Amino acid sequence: MASPITILKNEEQLYKASNIQDAARFMANHLNxxxxxxxxxxxxxxxxxxxxxxxxxxxxxxxxxxxxAKRRVEMEERGHKNARRVWLIPANPNDYDLELAFQRYDTIDWRRSYNYENGDLLFIYVSGHIKQVRYKAEVVQGYIDLSDNTYK
Incomplete structure (x- = not known):
């Protein structure tokens, strides 16, 4: 079954491909x-x-x-190399009040130590006196320019 893929370049529609092979062929020609x-x-x-x-x-x-959605389920069930990744990351409550941040904000800008990408899952281990995995979050934007960071 063909799965159409729309390609945008800098927010402008560039091409409407009939499937991933067509999209890859177009992009290869476009980018050489x-x-x-x-x-x-x-x-x-x-x-x-x-x-x-x-x-x-x-x-x-x-x-x-x-x-x-169907492809996401297929990739995650089969452990496909393009499936989202799962991370265990530490958080020190003495450095940042994560509990308060999750209560106040819908989205939290997080300093990245690794290459998190959209869709990746983060399990957050809270160190200090808590010593537990307390939070599960999904990366919605893998890289944020520091000038776009609202809450520092």
Whole structure:
């Protein structure tokens, strides 16, 4: 079954592909690179809303939500290399009041130590006197420019 994929470049529609092979072929011609290098970014792009950057240009890939949801389930059940990753990360309550932050805000900007990507799951281990995994969060934006950070 063909799964249409819309490609945006810097928020403008660039191409409407009939499937991932067509999207990879178009992008390979557009960027003058091997289409084999594009399957993973396209798949992670439409499944987890992860943009693909080439220099200053941002490429975004969309598929119908039902198609993306079905592929997400398939990848996660099979442990596919493009499935979202699961992280265990520490949080020191003496450095940051995570409990208060989760109570007050819908979204928290987190200093990244690793390459978290959209869709990745973070289990947050609270150290200090608590010593427990207390929170589960999903990455909704893998990289935030420091100037965009609202709460420091």
């Amino acid at each position: 690179i091997s289409k084999l290098k594009l399957y993973d970014p396209i798949e992670r792009g439409y499944v987890y809303n992860i943009p693909y950057y080439v220099e200053e240009d941002e490429y975004v890939f969309f598929a119908p939500e039902a198609v993306a």
